[in-house]
Amino acid sequence: MISEEIFDVIIVGGGAAGLTAGIYSSRAHLSTLILNEGAIGGQMVLTDEIANYPGVEKTNGYLLASIMKNQAKQFGCKIKSNLKIQAYYLEEKIKRVVLEDGREFQSRSVILSPGGKPRPLQIPGEEQYKGGGISYCATCDGEFFTGKEIIVVGGGNSALEEAVALTTYAKKVTIVHQFDNFQAFQLAVDQAKLNPKIEFIMETELRSFNGNSVLKEVSMEHLPSGLITTKNIDGVFIFAGYMPNTADLEETIALNQRKEIIVDSDMKTNIPGVFAAGDCIAKKYRQVTTAVADGTIASLSAAEYIRS
């Protein structure tokens, strides 16, 4: 089912970068469609408080995303969410994006801003015990583990900070990390090490989650020795970093080793008429402000490409 309309710009992803590109493109009177696989706002809605977005003293991610969404809509941008993209055909002058439900959309240019997502461990039992002992959000689910023993997986800022926060509820928190040192800021590491409820298991990875209707036990491997052990546990919080949502683009567009889209300073990818912005691109810093900047540049570059 091919849409008859050929859009000027199709934007894949509705996070800060995608919504900004949507605002700029639609305000420039380019017919614009945002195709978004998840919730509008992307990683931004995961942030409870945003206090460093210039011009806004304090807000939350959900509110900021809602405003951006409404701005884009007011300028005429069409938004379709909660869908699944099956295939991209980007090499031709008229580009096509095909959805899993058979719908197909065409455009003169494409801006890829699919963002990132929490990195799952992808080990047996993870999906089965999600919500039954496995969580990815301490703020959401911490209280369910009051007086219980839990594991936090990861060694970055999120893992260390959330482990400290979880000691408010849990009687014991064990941080399991694959390396022999942490990637988190020293302040976060120090706070975790000073907390008497926190223990550390280093150079170790979880291998499986086991239980009945709820999680009861994990098995883990000590990487240097290969020794597999099991540990009785009430819950596991996973903070193993983020990965770009580019799995569907691997055959289509140039990615680096971290599966991030390679762009130049104008957000151009290796394919003419295809641009990328936000957390999915190869860059050092990932903030709402940098995503907004990427989205702006990508939109202006797409407009220039269409006019040329």
Add this chain to the structure above:
Amino acid sequence: MKMLHTNVQEIETAAELEKLITENDNVMVCCGRMGPMCIPVYDLMEELEEEREDVKFAVMSFDTPEAGIIRNDEACRGFMGLPFTMYYKKGKVAHATSSIQNMQQVASILDAQFSVSNVENA
């Protein structure tokens, strides 16, 4: 007082929930907070509301004492992740899930629990 900033109808009391599931054959209620695991579910409910006229969609704040009607439901025993999402058929709990769910997961539950063939067999 409404606690959830969504575009889906918010239920504030247990009585309102009872009324909703009594007056509607197929009801989906998402009980959560304005957090990262819950917002994506509210968002997809908003989308589904336009497509699924056979289902009544509503949200309820997890933190209101009135939400005990969901928190303490037998179907939620062992749940340790927000949101608690309830599917009611003809006034009774047909299905319940814990933690974030995607569109595909929710749509397949709606199809399985509220499909026409299911109604005929009920």
